[in-house]
Amino acid sequence: MFPYNLHGDEEIHGEFPFTLKIHQLGVPVPAHVHHFIEYTYAFKGRGTEIINGVKKELVPGTFTLLFPHQVHEIDIEPGEELFLYVGAIGLKAYFGGDTVFDLHQLLKQAETDANTTYKLDEQTAAEMLPLLQQMHEEVQVEKPWSRVMFLSKLVQVFVLFDRYRQAAVQSEGRVQEGAPLKGxxxxxxxxxxxxxxxxxxxxxxxxxxxxxxxxxxxxxxxxxxxxxxxxxxxxxxxxxxxxxxxxxxxxxxxxxxxxxxxxxxxxxxxxxxxxxxxxxxxxxxxxxx
Known part of the structure; x- marks a missing residue:
């Protein structure tokens, strides 16, 4: 069975190609891929995400970064619920170079990391969660400079994630693989x-x-x-x-x-x-x- 291919919300293909929403999941999410980059942060409940066939536990403090080539699904046990911040980044923002920061430069090493799901330590999670909460507030109610505030906090989120990811790679002695499809x-x-x-x-x-x-x-x-x-x-x-x-x-x-x-x-x-x-x-x- 081929995975669903999700085009995403229209706004991620528009002038501000970013979204951030809260998902409350009580049933499994079938296998799918995206036309965009997705990041998620679990803050309540429990579930299991399968990314390209590899299972990862989703518990509070788990951050996942997903690129378009990664087929993924979420399994929720009967009676369980999972609460996630779910953010989307249009490929225009990732490659266009027209935002206040170079997103591609910040995340380019993560593209070749076979492991895109990390259970953050308490300190990193304590720093990241308030940023996501503030970002979500900025997209819910349009205020002066909301987009700038959103992007500035998004930078902090990905810096925190990449610092943690790189430290984990080094401590485990892993060697990052090549790009999934060369070039x-x-x-x-x-x-x-x-x-x-x-x-x-x-x-x-x-x-x-x-x-x-x-x-x-x-x-x-x-x-x-x-x-x-x-x-x-x-x-x-x-x-x-x-x-x-x-x-x-x-x-x-x-x-x-x-x-x-x-x-x-x-x-x-x-x-x-x-x-x-x-x-x-x-x-x-x-x-x-």
């Missing part, structure tokens, strides 16, 4: 930096010295959708930002986002956003002189 994160990063260009699978094959078939199959496995669909999504996300953040003409936005023709842009935008670019701009409250 794919570099290719995805390249796409985020160059999505406006005319990039085909053949272009990537020449650039990174892999076969077209390897990139195509690996891309689907890592990201959860085919290459051209993913590239369209990046371009549409950029177009949305331009529609609500600038007064550029829609025809200019189409080409600025990397589309070869205006009709193609309109067709793809309508399909993905369920409205025209003009309607999207009006829907978001943008008034042009």
């Amino acid at each position: 794919m994160w570099e290719i995805i990063s390249y796409l985020y930096q160059n999505f406006k260009e005319d990039i085909t699978l053949e272009t990537l094959a020449r650039q990174f010295n892999y076969s077209v078939s390897y990139i195509s199959a690996s891309f689907k496995q890592v990201v959860g959708e085919n290459y051209y669909s993913f590239l369209e999504r990046i371009r549409i996300a950029h177009a949305c930002n331009l529609l609500i953040g600038t007064e550029m003409k829609i025809t200019d936005i189409a080409y600025e986002a990397g589309f070869k023709s205006y009709p193609t842009f309109i067709r793809v935008f309508q399909s993905r956003m369920n409205m025209s670019p003009t309607a999207y701009r009006k829907h978001k409250g943008i008034t042009l002189a």
